[in-house]
Amino acid sequence: MITALHHVGHVVRDLGAAMDLYARLGFSLPPPTCPALPPADGLPPEPLGAANTHAHFPGAFVELLTVVGEGAATRLPGDTRVTPLQVPADRLPAFRSAVEATTADLAAALARFEGAHILMLTPDDIDATAARLRADGVAHGGVHTAQRSVETAGGTRTSPVRFLELDGTGVPEGRVGYAQNAGDGAGVAHPNGxxxxxxxxxxxxxxxxxxxxxxxxxxxxxxxxxxxxxxxxxxxxxxxxxxxxxxxxxxxxxxxxxxxxxxxxxxxxxxxxxxxxxxxxxxxxxxxxxxxxxxxxxxxxxxxxxxxxxxxxxx
Known part of the structure; x- marks a missing residue:
């Protein structure tokens, strides 16, 4: 059973300007984060993929994100937390290729228009949802686990999230998927209420x-x-x-x-x-x-x- 919206993703060209806008709209946002990987073994890490921040609620969030490409580090907000990812050298080329493919999808979405391109839904049982979708002939990439930052009353913490995304070839409006463990967000007070x-x-x-x-x-x-x-x-x-x-x-x-x-x-x-x-x-x-x-x-x-x-x- 799908119970709620996990998050929506608002893809923007200028993350700093978007954060300024959301502040005027009355949302509280933590400093953005951005992953980094070395272009090759032995080289220093470079920002890549997407930089993002979130307006957290107790059971959901709104994500603001932008594409990070070559030279984009200088265009990120000054308080962006760049986080090097730890990937074994033998897996680095494949991992970097996967990140670049996701980045290309986001860049294509942004080229189409600046706006909302992501909808993630909250199921009560993501494994059962994956099985139901498969039985209904809905193609997806299976259930995966990732780590994400969550704003709580005690500060920022890392929380595991299990997710699956639908095969994008059949979803012309953008990225649609399912995720569990949005984080509590209970300590975040937004001036707009x-x-x-x-x-x-x-x-x-x-x-x-x-x-x-x-x-x-x-x-x-x-x-x-x-x-x-x-x-x-x-x-x-x-x-x-x-x-x-x-x-x-x-x-x-x-x-x-x-x-x-x-x-x-x-x-x-x-x-x-x-x-x-x-x-x-x-x-x-x-x-x-x-x-x-x-x-x-x-x-x-x-x-x-x-x-x-x-x-x-x-x-």
């Missing part, structure tokens, strides 16, 4: 909506609620919404997708929506009200993805 990641909005062409709905039924293991040009998959603690460009304009007036298909928006729950609105306006951030009563910062002012602020509902 954000406490959870509650919705991801995928915009698809009207003629592609039926096929996208069938795909996400398989990804999420459940049917969607249908409402005009909107398809909503209700999870235990969040939603995944599929919508057409016309439906997006109704949902978030004035919004247009950066491409089709594309993750056009995501939503966070805040403790006090009125207070979040005052913070945004005081920071001179454009903010609009949706027909549903949410507030949102348009994609044009938020580096390619509309960011929705929603009043927290007690469960």
């Amino acid at each position: 954000a406490v959870d990641l509650v919705e991801s909005v995928l915009c698809v062409a009207a003629h592609d909506l039926p096929a996208a709905e069938r795909r996400y039924e398989r990804y999420l293991g459940r049917p969607a609620r249908r409402d005009g040009e909107r398809r909503t998959f209700d999870l235990a603690a969040a939603q995944v919404t599929l919508i057409t460009p016309a439906g997006l304009a109704d949902l978030l007036p004035g919004e247009r997708p950066p491409a089709l298909p594309a993750f056009a928006a995501y939503a966070v729950a805040v403790r006090d929506l009125a207070a979040a609105g005052r913070l945004l306006r005081d920071a001179d951030v454009p903010v609009w009200e949706s027909p549903a009563g949410d507030l949102f910062v348009p994609a044009a002012a938020a580096l390619g993805v509309a960011i929705v602020f929603r009043q927290l509902v007690s469960r």
Whole structure:
């Protein structure tokens, strides 16, 4: 069973500028991190892959990341923590090749548009999810384990995360996968009052909506609620919404997708929506009200993805 959103990934060209924007939006972000590897055995490590930081919530996060290529170290924020990876010499070429392939995918996504390109979901049992997907004919790369930094009340710690990603050839909107152990994030206080990641909005062409709905039924293991040009998959603690460009304009007036298909928006729950609105306006951030009563910062002012602020509902 898919219970929540693990994280969304916002891919940007200038990480420092994006962090400044997120600070104005009222998010607390730790210094970014970036891996490093030597280009060959015996040489000093160089930054590569992706540099990222996170807006942490108790069970989810928003990731800000940028591609790190040749010479990119000078363009990273000054407080970036460059972390050399320990890889045996005999495995270094293959490992570096794998990182470069992932970097190429991110670079291609960024060339397509600056905005949200990643959606990771939280299952209650990732091994069972992997088996269900395989039985449904959904190709993926299997379950892997990695280490990631998590912000907690006691500071930053490293936590293992188990994850799998779908085969990208069948997922034109970006990277979609599943992960467990988002970390608690309970000690992170965001000035805007954000406490959870509650919705991801995928915009698809009207003629592609039926096929996208069938795909996400398989990804999420459940049917969607249908409402005009909107398809909503209700999870235990969040939603995944599929919508057409016309439906997006109704949902978030004035919004247009950066491409089709594309993750056009995501939503966070805040403790006090009125207070979040005052913070945004005081920071001179454009903010609009949706027909549903949410507030949102348009994609044009938020580096390619509309960011929705929603009043927290007690469960």
